[in-house]
Amino acid sequence: MARERKNSVRQSIVETASRLFYKQGYTSTGINQIIAESGVVKSTLYTTFRSKEEILMAYLESEGAVSDKELKEATEKVNDPKEKVLAVFDYLVELVQQKEYYGCHFLNVVSEVTKEDEAIRTQIKKQKNNVRQLFRQLLQPIGKGDLTDEIYTLFEGALAGNKVHDDVFPVINAKKIAEKLLK
Known part of the structure; x- marks a missing residue:
């Protein structure tokens, strides 16, 4: 169950970031925007990914x-x-x-x-x-x-x-x- 949730959170972050990177560019996309639009908290993002x-x-x-x-x-x-x-x-x-x-x-x-x-x-x-x-x-x-x-x-x-x-x-x-x- 915990593994499924972790994969779901990871997938949500990647999907959100993918959409943003593609539409507005990598450098124009900030971590805070990824957090806000993916609906995850900052600490969860950083336990899933160490960096942008x-x-x-x-x-x-x-x-x-x-x-x-x-x-x-x-x-x-x-x-x-x-x-x-x-x-x-x-x-x-x-x-x-x-x-x-x-x-x-x-x-x-x-x-x-x-x-x-x-x-x-x-x-x-x-x-x-x-x-x-x-x-x-x-x-x-x-x-x-x-x-x-x-x-x-x-x-x-x-x-x-x-x-x-x-x-x-x-x-x-x-x-x-x-x-x-x-x-």
């Missing part, structure tokens, strides 16, 4: 798992190996057009932290390397494994371009370039 950075790490781990799952599911909607790669870009097209889309969780955070924030940057690199690995897995069976980093760079560039322009065109254009590379 620990909460951020839990957020990044959680969002990384969700992102990996959704990207994999997008590729499973089609059978043709080349179409699987393009399905990742189709997923991005849908994602960036959602009303509550505020950019890539990981690019948002990495733009707010310094190079000295090694643990955070390592966690972000881990998630981004999972995306690279997904492209590698999709490209190798069709003899295009050498394009892994090029396709990955298109993916990341599409996310950055979307963030700058708040428009879907960078993702659509990245998909068009990926199609040309896969011919």
